[in-house]
Amino acid sequence: MEPDFEIEGNGIDTSALQQELARRVEERRKSGVYSHDVEAALAERLPEELDASNLAPASALDYAATRAQTSWEVTTAYQVETDKSFPRPLIILAKRLARFWARIAVGPIQREQTAFNRNVATGLEALKRQAIGERAKALACEEDLAELAGAMIDDEETGLMADALLESLGTVGTLMAIGPCPRYLLESLGATGCDVYRVSPGTAWDEVEGAPAATRTGPLAFLSQVTEESVEAVLVCDLSFWLKPETVIRLTRRAYLALRPGGRIAIVVHSFASGAPAPAWCAAPVITKALDMAGFTEISIRQLPAEPKDGSSGTSPSGYVAVANKRQR
């Protein structure tokens, strides 16, 4: 489009430019580009309010911060519309007058509220960033822990355990690894084409209300948010590192709910964690019982070959893989 203003001499005809700008704005207004629908849509990006009360603190914070960021600005410029056909102009006029009056009457309060909302939104965002930072640190610690665990597992055991897990689990498309997991197991699963999703033990932001402070229950909180009967397989490694016995029971029950019918759970316990000084609840009979209590069927324990103890006639405790199925309908 050719501009209807002139650029000449030492400068620009600014008044013509501003008139052109005003004309374009008016044209676009008439075409409906700048409507209250757009305003309303921008202020309300999220379609509906969710009940965030049952989420872990980190998730609730994330939700609240996102919500606050998209809706901190309050306005009296709400949309005026009516579905009545005959007296429509009158109704629209009345509503517009009401809106105009509201703007005058509550304008100062609205501006104060907007300033307050913005401050709250900024604060929530800062808090969320802190929570995310803490999670990143926790994840790094978990990686370190997995590395340390790897140092306690010799090459022979890694080979045997990987084979045992893959054979017991069978073909799996998607698997959720809960908590620290040695890298070799993840790599073995990945090599079969399985998509592995890892859930970190988390931080204090992931604590479930009522859980002991020393117990990191992030994966449990995560599992509680997973849609029921949506997970194909779950893998848990070396429980003694991060779970207390009562949490083992809660974990198996939550996993049962999250797994789809016929879904599988695998619990891997390496040799260093299957006997003393590791806690007794890591022993195969206890795990079998916990899986049974949760409702799993076809529970099988695949024990690795025991190794002779150095300088004695006995044998060291061997690692094992426990696998169980959720009932088919």
Next chain:
Amino acid sequence: MMPVRSSPSFHPAFIVPRYGEQVVGGAEDLARRTAEELARRGYPATALTTQALDHHTWRNHYPPGACRINGVEVIRFPAHTCLSDSSLHRVLEAISSGQRVSEADQLRWLEGVVTSPELFEYIHIHGRDYTHLIFLPYLFGTTYFGSAIHPERSYIIPCLHDEPYAHQELIGKMLTGVKSLLFNSEGERGLAARLIGIEDLGPVVGMGFYPSHGDRSAFQDRTAIRGDFVLYAGRREEGKNTPLLIDHFRRFAIENPGMASLVLMGAGEVSIPPDSSQEIIDLGRVTERHKSDGYAAATVFCQPSVNESLSIVLLESWLSGVPALVHGDCEVTREHVRAGGGGLTFSNYPEFAEALLMILEDGELARSMGEAGRRYVTREYNWDSVIKRLLAALEVTQP
């Protein structure tokens, strides 16, 4: 450049609450650059200031006594503040919310934020050693109390904004009680006339600028920002309307995806919504060199603030030939745009969006507006013109 000549009959003192190369602030920058330019031209210039560096705490940062910065003699005195006093905050709150406050409370405000009895004592004893006492900006005790000591030789560069503080009776009395006022722009002079009700309070002097040598490719190398972008440079705070700019641009980016990004430079916190982190890029505080490079690389410069008495960043951006978008409610920047033709004004989102589209879609128009802005700054705000206007305003006989 004008001939350089030392003039013993002309030795001004600039009295400003903070002074130094590290000090952030428009009025402080204006005082320092003007004093340095006078020194460069062979005129003796002195700055009388406090030891403070930042205007949030007014903590004494610099050592007291005399030193020399870029040819200017700087004498620092201890800063005194009562900002920790809650009663002062009640007064500040009342003034800033537009309430009418008593003269006693106005005095409490001017005494409480920052003063320096040692500085006032010095002005009282040595004030007549200087030919002109130039105070700035209007809203501090250093100006209010200092300019009353020798009003017959006191000038104020008020750096006025249309804000509640400027409407206080004591400020009006102060501005009419000195020998003359010196303004940064026609817009500011108009604002002063409106506030005080007197038409001719003093001439426009302003601040000078040297041609810009920003490097577009250096900016692109360092930041990896490509394509068209809108630049904002300056303090990021509500008073400067940066939240409004972010809000407008966020909406513009949704309606016109991929057309441009917004780049922010400067001190202060800025809250960028997570859903706009791709389009709104915060570079934080950058060096003067990097700022010049940013001007050179920008497609549009936006000054959303309505509290400006000169807008140094707007004039700097024009020196790089960048068209500007300014808020229509700011008398000063609106007048710059009207007089120079270097940009467009907006007062609401539709105007912001359409003005930005006009500039982004019409490269020839953008270039012409940028050039017009450059010509305006070069013509009105070059140092030769500014110093000439300053000397004329101070009634100094020029060689």
